Amino acid sequence: MVTDPDIPDSGTKTRILVLDDEPIVCKRLKPAFLKAGYEVETFTDSAQALDAFETTAFDIVITDLKMQGFDGMQFLSRIKETAPNTGVIVITGFATMETAKESFHKGAFDFMAKPFKLSDILDAVRRLEVKRATGRES
Amino acid sequence: MLKLPRLFRRRTPSLPDGAEGLRSLFAKFRRILDMNTRVLERMAVMEQALGGGSIFDQAFLYSSVRELSGFVHQVVYSLNAMCDDRHVDLYDRYVEIKNTLDDILGGGPGPHASASVLPASAIRWDMDALVGVLAARLCELKNRINLPCPDGFAVTTTGCDRLAQGNEDRKRVLEAVVREARALAERGGDGPLTVTAGLAEAVAKEESDHAGLPAALDRAIKRVRDMVGRAAATGTLPAVWVQPAIPVTAAGRVITSAPDDVEALAVTVAPENAPEAWEGFLLRRTYPFDPLRSDIRVKPSDTVLPDGNTPMTVQTATGLRRGSALVPPEVLQQLAEAGLAAERLFGPPQALDFVLDRKGRPVFQNVAPLTAPVHQDQTASDSPDDTDALAEALAKAVVLARGGQAAQSGAAAGRVMHVAEDEAADFPAGAVAVARRASPRLAPILRRASAMVTEVGTPAGHLATIAREARIPTLFGLPDALKRIPEGMEVTVDAAGGVVFSGIITPLLDPAASGAELFPSDPEYVTLRRLLRFIQPLHLTDPQAPDFDPAHCRSFHDIIHFAHEQAVEELLHIGQRHKGLGAVRTRRLTLDVPMDLRVLNLTATDDGEKANTQADMTPDEVRSEPFRAFLRGVDRRDMWSERPVGLRLRDLLRGMDRTAAALAADPGRTGGNLAITAPNYCNVSLRLGYHFSVLDAYLGLGPNQNSVYFRFVGGLADAVRRARRTAFVQRILESLDFTVQTKGDLVTGRLRHVEGADAVEALVRLGELTAFSRQLDMTMTSDNDVDDLARQFLKQSKGDRPKGGQA
Numbered sequence: 041m042v043t044d045p046d047i048p049d050s051g052t053k054t055r056i057l058v059l060d061d062e063p064i065v066c067k068r069l070k071p072a073f074l075k076a077g078y079e080v081e082t083f084t085d086s087a088q089a090l091d092a093f094e095t096t097a098f099d100i101v102i103t104d105l106k107m108q109g110f111d112g113m114q115f116l117s118r119i120k121e122t123a124p125n126t127g128v129i130v131i132t133g134f135a136t137m138e139t140a141k142e143s144f145h146k147g148a149f150d151f152m153a154k155p156f157k158l159s160d161i162l163d164a165v166r167r168l169e170v171k172r173a174t175g176r177e178s
Numbered sequence: 179m180l181k182l183p184r185l186f187r188r189r190t191p192s193l194p195d196g197a198e199g200l201r202s203l204f205a206k207f208r209r210i211l212d213m214n215t216r217v218l219e220r221m222a223v224m225e226q227a228l229g230g231g232s233i234f235d236q237a238f239l240y241s242s243v244r245e246l247s248g249f250v251h252q253v254v255y256s257l258n259a260m261c262d263d264r265h266v267d268l269y270d271r272y273v274e275i276k277n278t279l280d281d282i283l284g285g286g287p288g289p290h291a292s293a294s295v296l297p298a299s300a301i302r303w304d305m306d307a308l309v310g311v312l313a314a315r316l317c318e319l320k321n322r323i324n325l326p327c328p329d330g331f332a333v334t335t336t337g338c339d340r341l342a343q344g345n346e347d348r349k350r351v352l353e354a355v356v357r358e359a360r361a362l363a364e365r366g367g368d369g370p371l372t373v374t375a376g377l378a379e380a381v382a383k384e385e386s387d388h389a390g391l392p393a394a395l396d397r398a399i400k401r402v403r404d405m406v407g408r409a410a411a412t413g414t415l416p417a418v419w420v421q422p423a424i425p426v427t428a429a430g431r432v433i434t435s436a437p438d439d440v441e442a443l444a445v446t447v448a449p450e451n452a453p454e455a456w457e458g459f460l461l462r463r464t465y466p467f468d469p470l471r472s473d474i475r476v477k478p479s480d481t482v483l484p485d486g487n488t489p490m491t492v493q494t495a496t497g498l499r500r501g502s503a504l505v506p507p508e509v510l511q512q513l514a515e516a517g518l519a520a521e522r523l524f525g526p527p528q529a530l531d532f533v534l535d536r537k538g539r540p541v542f543q544n545v546a547p548l549t550a551p552v553h554q555d556q557t558a559s560d561s562p563d564d565t566d567a568l569a570e571a572l573a574k575a576v577v578l579a580r581g582g583q584a585a586q587s588g589a590a591a592g593r594v595m596h597v598a599e600d601e602a603a604d605f606p607a608g609a610v611a612v613a614r615r616a617s618p619r620l621a622p623i624l625r626r627a628s629a630m631v632t633e634v635g636t637p638a639g640h641l642a643t644i645a646r647e648a649r650i651p652t653l654f655g656l657p658d659a660l661k662r663i664p665e666g667m668e669v670t671v672d673a674a675g676g677v678v679f680s681g682i683i684t685p686l687l688d689p690a691a692s693g694a695e696l697f698p699s700d701p702e703y704v705t706l707r708r709l710l711r712f713i714q715p716l717h718l719t720d721p722q723a724p725d726f727d728p729a730h731c732r733s734f735h736d737i738i739h740f741a742h743e744q745a746v747e748e749l750l751h752i753g754q755r756h757k758g759l760g761a762v763r764t765r766r767l768t769l770d771v772p773m774d775l776r777v778l779n780l781t782a783t784d785d786g787e788k789a790n791t792q793a794d795m796t797p798d799e800v801r802s803e804p805f806r807a808f809l810r811g812v813d814r815r816d817m818w819s820e821r822p823v824g825l826r827l828r829d830l831l832r833g834m835d836r837t838a839a840a841l842a843a844d845p846g847r848t849g850g851n852l853a854i855t856a857p858n859y860c861n862v863s864l865r866l867g868y869h870f871s872v873l874d875a876y877l878g879l880g881p882n883q884n885s886v887y888f889r890f891v892g893g894l895a896d897a898v899r900r901a902r903r904t905a906f907v908q909r910i911l912e913s914l915d916f917t918v919q920t921k922g923d924l925v926t927g928r929l930r931h932v933e934g935a936d937a938v939e940a941l942v943r944l945g946e947l948t949a950f951s952r953q954l955d956m957t958m959t960s961d962n963d964v965d966d967l968a969r970q971f972l973k974q975s976k977g978d979r980p981k982g983g984q985a
Contacts, residue, residue: 062235064702072694133237155234
C-alpha cells in the first residue's frame with residue numbers, strides 16, 4: 041500500500057519483479073521494497089523470471105542487462121510485447137550511452153548504472169507508480 | 179618477488195629537446211595528476227559502498243579493480259617517462275599488488291598464504307582459512323576496535339602442513355615459531371602459553387612454557403587430528419593459536435541475543451574453581467544496559483570476588499558497597515558494549531567467551547556467531563509477522579527528523595547527547611551523538627556512540643570512513659538536527675532510511691528489519707574490504723623518511739602518492755635533471771607582502787603567455803584556481819609580522835635539524851619558493867623564516883576529486899619551541915577539518931571529499947597561515963602561547979570571509 045498523495049489508492053500493493061544474475065542484488069533489493077510496502081519476487085535466472093512474468097501479473101519489472109541466456113534487453117522487449125503497461129527499470133553495471141538509448145527506445149522507464157543508491161531506485165519506482173496511475177510523469 | 183624482465187617493460191621513449199620537451203614533461207605530469215584523481219575518486223566510491231548506501235555486485239568489484247589497475251599502470255609509466263626510467267622498480271610493486279587483488283577476486287587466500295607463522299597484528303578476520311576462525315576473529319576485535327583480546331600469534335595451515343612434512347620445512351617453521359614467541363615475550367607475554375589447535379569443529383588446548391612450545395604444538399595438532407578422525411581430515415589442515423596463559427578468576431559468556439528474549443543480552447559467569455556456581459544476567463540491549471534480571475548467588479560477606487574485593491568493600495567511586503555479584507555493573511556494561519561492537523563487525527547475533535583476570539577485568543577468548551548469520555536465509559526477512567510488527571511500529575512512531583545521507587547504514591537507539599569537537603572525554607558510551615558538523619575531531623566520540631547524526635556533512639569525508647570502519651549507524655547532513663533531536667531524549671536512528679524516531683522502536687532494531695543493508699557476512703562485503711586493504715591505506719607519509727621508496731609501497735595509494743611526490747620533485751629540479759630542455763622560464767610573482775615566489779605555469783602557452791616571457795607576473799594573471807585562493811590568504815598584509823625573527827645563536831648552533839639538512843642537501847632546486855600551477859592544480863613549496871612547507875591542491879569536478887594537502891616542518895629552535903610550533907599548526911589544520919598526522923616536527927594535513935567552496939576557503943586560510951607563520955619563531959615561550967596564538971590567528975583570519983561563502 042503506497043501512502044503517497046499523488047497516487048490514487050487502488051487498495052492493492054504494487055507488485056515488483058526483480059531479475060539480476062547476482063544474488064546480492066536480489067538479496068538487498070527485496071527487503072528494501074518489502075519495507076517500503078511493495079510486494080516483490082526476485083529471480084537470478086532469466087528463464088524462471090520470464091515464466092513467472094508470463095503466468096502472474098506484475099506492475100513493475102526491474103532487470104539487469106548482462107546475463108547468461110536470455111539477456112535483459114530481450115526480456116525488456118518481451119515484457120513490452122506481452123504486457124505493454126508494465127513499467128520497466130533497467131539496472132546495469134555496464135552503462136553506456138548506447139545501452140541507455142536502446143533501453144529507452146525499447147520502452148524502459150528508467151535506466152540506472154550500478155552501483156546505485158537505494159533511495160534512487162525507490163524514487164524511480166515511486167515515479168513510475170505515479171506515471172502508471174495518472175498517465176503523467178511526475 | 180616477481181621481477182618483470184626488462185624485455186617486457188615498455189622502454190619509455192626519452193623526452194624530445196627544447197620547448198617540445200618541456201611541453202611533453204608537463205603533459206606527463208598532468209597525466210599523473212589526472213590518473214591520481216581518478217584513482218582517489220574510484221577508491222572513495224568503493225570505500226563508501228562499504229557503508230551500505232548503494233547496491234553493488236561482483237561485477238562492480240571486478241570492473242573497479244580493472245579500472246584502478248589501468249590508472250595505476252599509467253601513473254607508473256608516466257612517472258618513468260618523466261624521470262628517464264629511474265623508477266622501474268615501481269612496476270614490480272604494481273604487478274605484485276595487482277596480482278594480490280586478482281587473487282582476492284578469485285577467492286584466493288591472499289598474500290599471506292605462504293606464511294607459516296603470523297603475529298596478531300598481521301591477522302584480519304577474512305584470513306580464517308589460513309589462521310583458523312578463533313585467531314581471525316579475536317585479532318580483528320583487537321586490531322580494529324581495540325577490545326581486550328589476547329596478544330599472540332598463529333601457526334597457519336601452511337605452517338602446520340610444513341610441520342608435518344619434516345626435515346628442512348619443519349625446522350624453518352619451528353624457527354619462525356620460536357622467533358614469534360620471543361617477540362611475544364618482549365611484548366610482555368613471557369610467562370606460560372596456551373596453545374589452541376583447531377581443525378573443522380574440533381579444538382584441542384595445551385599449556386606450555388616457552389621452552390616446551392614445539393612439543394606442545396605437536397601434541398595439540400595430533401590431538402585435534404585424532405578428534406576429527408581420518409575420514410574428515412583429508413583436505414583440511416589445522417591451524418594453531420598461541421597466546422599467553424591468563425591467570426583466571428572466573429570465566430563466562432556474553433550472548434548478544436538472549437535465547438528467551440531477543441531484545442536482551444545475556445551474560446553468564448562462573449568462578450574458575452566452581453563452574454557450577456554460575457550467575458546470570460539479562461541486560462537491555464541499549465545503553466546503559468540496565469539489568470532486566472539477575473541470578474546472583476548468596477555468598478558469605480568475606481568471599482573474595484574476581485576483582486579482589488569482597489561484597490562489603492566500599493567502592494571509592496560511588497560510596498556504595500560492592501555487592502555480591504561476580505561481575506559488578508561496570509564490567510557488565512563493558513561486556514555488553516563489547517558484544518554489540520562484535521555484532522556490528524561480524525553480524526548479529528554473536529557469542530563471546532571471556533575470562534576475568536586477577537583484577538576482575540574481562541579478556542575475550544573466543545567469538546562466534548550464535549547460529550547461522552540472520553541473513554543467509556533470504557526468507558527470514560519476509561515472514562509476514564515481522565513485516566507487520568515493523569509496519570505497525572512505524573505507523574505509530576513519531577518522526578523527529580528526516581533527511582540527510584547515511585555514511586553507514588543500520589539502526590540503533592539510545593539517549594541523545596549534543597556534542598562539540600572537544601568533548602570526547604565526557605561522552606557516555608552508547609549514547610546517540612548529535613553534532614553540528616562532521617568534523618574529523620569527533621572520531622573519539624563516534625567510536626563510543628551507538629549512532630551519530632550531524633547537520634552538516636556527507637558520506638564522503640574522514641569521519642564517515644570511521645563510521646564505516648566501526649559500522650556505527652551514522653546520518654550526516656540532516657538539517658536542524660540539533661533543534662529537532664533534543665538532548666536527553668531516547669531516540670532510534672534509522673540511518674539508511676534517513677529518519678530519527680522518538681523513543682526506542684524495537685522492531686526496527688531487529689536485524690531482520692534493516693532493509694537493504696550490507697552485512698559483514700555478505701561475501702561481497704568481505705571481498706570489498708579485502709580489496710580495499712591493498713588499495714586504500716597510505717603507508718608512505720613522509721617524503722624525507724628513508725622508507726619513502728617503491729619497496730615500501732604496500733597499496734595502490736602508496737604507489738600513486740610516491741609517484742606524485744617524485745613527479746613534483748622532477749619539476750622542481752628541471753634545470754638540473756633535464757639539461758636538454760633549455761632553461762625553464764619561471765616568472766616572479768609581484769606581491770604586496772615580503773615573500774619571494776616564482777611561478778612555473780604548466781599551461782603557460784595555453785594561457786596565452788608569450789613564449790619565454792621574463793616579465794614579472796601579478797596575482798591577477800594567475801589562472802590556477804587553487805593558487806589564486808592561496809594567494810588571497812597570503813596577500814593579507816595584516817597577517818604578516820615585520821618584526822625580526824628573534825633567533826639566538828644557540829638555536830642556530832643547535833639544530834642539525836631537518837630543515838637545515840634539507841636546505842643543505844638540495845642544491846639542484848630552482849631555489850627559493852616555487853609554485854607549479856595548472857588551471858585546477860597547484861603545488862607550492864615554501865621556505866619562510868626557517869619553516870619548510872608544501873601545499874598541494876587539486877580542485878576537480880565534485881567532492882570526490884577535490885584534495886588539499888599541506889605539509890609543514892618547523893625550523894631551527896629548541897625542541898620545546900618546535901613542539902609548540904607543531905602543536906599550533908596542527909590546531910589550525912584541525913580547525914579547518916583537515917585530517918592531521920604529526921611525527922616529530924612534521925605535520926601533515928589532508929582535506930578531501932569536500933565541496934569546492936570549502937576547499938577554496940581552506941586554501942585561503944592556508945595562505946593566511948603561511949603569512950602568519952613567521953610569528954611562530956618569536957613567541958611560543960609557554961604552552962599557553964599555543965592556545966593564544968591559535969585564537970589570535972583564527973580571530974584575525976575571520977576578518978576576511980569570502981563573499982557568499984560557507985560559514
